[in-house]
Each structure stands twice: as structure tokens, then as C-alpha cells.
Amino acid sequence: MAGLSHGLVNFHFQSKDKLLTETLLYLAEEYRLNWTGALEAAGPDPVARLDAMLRADFEPAICTPSRLSAWCAFWGEAQCRPMYQEQCGSNDEAYIAVMESICARMIAAGDGSGDPARIARVLRVTIEGVWLDLMTMTKPYGRDEALGTVYTCAAAFFPGRFTAAGLRA
Structure with missing residues (x-):
């Protein structure tokens, strides 16, 4: 909205709610394309796939102050919560399912131990916490x-595969 008149914004979006919805849809699709594209490029290896998912959230096009600010606003606004769940719930579920599957495959291969759903959750909330930071x-x-x-x-759960610097060589 920087540099645009309120009238022009209202003309195009009709309401603040419509503007918020369109912004959320844009960000959600951009985010989905980013992490799914990273997975596609990583290939089938679960270690490479986990690395790709972790790195995707810090790509320069995604991890910008304006985008992080928008995500934090959506997460923090109580009135946006139902809209967020309606518009992004399936994207979040897909992301979580993929992350859990990758963690399960790594555990099955002997790369770590524990509950893959909890490990995936800890990784996800660490990413979101860093964004908030x-x-x-x-x-x-x-x-x-x-x-x-x-x-x-990631190194705490998969020490044979990750270090604080990234993939273990």
C-alpha cells in the first residue's frame, strides 16, 4: 500500500477484509511454491529433502522484513485466525505431513530416533520462532x-546428518 491512495486500494479490493484475504492468499501461494520447489529440486533423499525444507524458509525472496511482518500480523490477529485457517489450513497440513514423512524416513533409516511428528513440530516451531525473533x-x-x-x-535430532552449519559432510 506504500505510495497508493486509500481510495485506489479501496477501489481495487472493496474492503480491508478483501485486501487482507488477497494478501494472505498471495503469501500462502508464494510460500507453498517456494518449499515445494525446493523439495522438487532436492530429489528423493530424505536428508536432502529436510535440508531443502529448512533452507527454503530463509531464501532471500521469502525471508524479508515485509513478508515476515505480514506473516506475524496474520498469526497474531485474532480476527484473521478463521480466515487464516480457511485459506491456509490445507497448505499447513501438507507442509506438516511432508515434514513428518521426511523425519519418519530418516528415523527408519537409522539417522535419528524419536517421534517423527514431534520432531517435525519442533523443527517447524523453531523456524517460526526464528522468524518471530x-x-x-x-x-x-x-x-x-x-x-x-x-x-x-536439526542436529539435535539427526546428529549424524546435520551440524550447526548445515549438512554434515
Whole structure:
């Protein structure tokens, strides 16, 4: 909306709710295409797929102050919660299912132990927590440090495959 008149925005979107919905739909589709594209490029290996999913959330096109701010606003606005669930619930479910499947495959291959659903949840909330950190800290750290934090979490569950710097060589 920067640089646009309120009248022009209202003419195009008809209401604030419509603007919020369209913004959410755009961000959700951009995010979905980003992580599914990363998975496609990673191939079938579960370790490469987990690495791709972790890195995807910190790609320069996705991890920007304006996008993170928009996501945090949607997560934090109580009135947006039903709209978020309606518009993004299936995307979230797909992301969670893929992450859980990857963790299950890694555990089955002997790369770690534990409950794959809980491990996937811890990885996901670590990513979301780092995003929140980047939005709320007075002097936020950069994307590389953010990804290093997430890799540290992955290394706790899959120490033979990940380090704080990324994939184990």
C-alpha cells in the first residue's frame, strides 16, 4: 500500500477484509511454491529433502522484513485466525505431513530416533520462532544465523546428518 491512495486500494479490493484475504492468499501461494520447489529440486533423499525444507524458509525472496511482518500480523490477529485457517489450513497440513514423512524416513533409516511428528513440530516451531525473533529483536541477526539456529535444532535430532552449519559432510 506504500505510495497508493486509500481510495485506489479501496477501489481495487472493496474492503480491508478483501485486501487482507488477497494478501494472505498471495503469501500462502508464494510460500507453498517456494518449499515445494525446493523439495522438487532436492530429489528423493530424505536428508536432502529436510535440508531443502529448512533452507527454503530463509531464501532471500521469502525471508524479508515485509513478508515476515505480514506473516506475524496474520498469526497474531485474532480476527484473521478463521480466515487464516480457511485459506491456509490445507497448505499447513501438507507442509506438516511432508515434514513428518521426511523425519519418519530418516528415523527408519537409522539417522535419528524419536517421534517423527514431534520432531517435525519442533523443527517447524523453531523456524517460526526464528522468524518471530527476526521481527521483534532490536538488533536482529541475519538469515545465515537464523538458518544456523534451525540447523542446530536439526542436529539435535539427526546428529549424524546435520551440524550447526548445515549438512554434515
